Amino acid sequence: METKQQLQERVAELKTDKGALTDIVLASVSRTIEVNNEINTRATAETKAMNNSSDRSDSSRKIEIGSVGGDFNASGSALNLGDISGTVTNTLNQLSGSPDQQHLKDYLTELLDAIQTDPALSEDDKLDAQEAVNEIGQAAQAEQSEPQQSAIAKASRTLNRMAKALPDATKFVRSVNRLLPLIVGLI
Secondary structure, eight states, X not given: OOOHHXXXXXXXXXXXXXXXXHHHHHHHHHHHHHHHHHHHXXXXXXXXXXXXXXXXXXXXXXXXXXXXXXXXXXXXXXXXXXXXXXXXXXXXXXXXXXXHHHHHHHHHHHHHHHHHHOTTSOHHHHHHHHHHHHHHHHHHHSOOOHHHHHHHHHHHHHHHHHHHTSOTTSHHXXXXXXXXXXXXXXX
């Protein structure tokens, strides 16, 4: 059996061990916080750099979506909103020259913004709507022919169907109802 003196020494050792463990835990927590802050700082800086980039398209993620008047086939492809968004932006940037094409580019860009920012649209719906905008942009660059008109009509129907499935108050629905007749009228 331990004596009172031995017990007091053991308690002192345990207090010392407890203090050392507390110091270790506090140092570990402090380092974890520092690492998290550093990661957040880097992520914020990278996000700001990407948002301030003068060329917002990322050619490393560029994909081709069919051809004007052609069928869209994404089998074996992994598509995401960043990919299609860059592709659509590139397509719209190619619309220039005539005042009608500039108006078309403005309308399609405004519609694209509504698609990307409307929380009522699911990610899949955003992808489908952006593909429709891309099809219209591609068709508008080509000579007027039956395949191009067919592609425009199909994309317009897609956007109209999507708009009818959502409440009228959404940004996307208001944009489709206002811009789609203007877009079709220019092509």
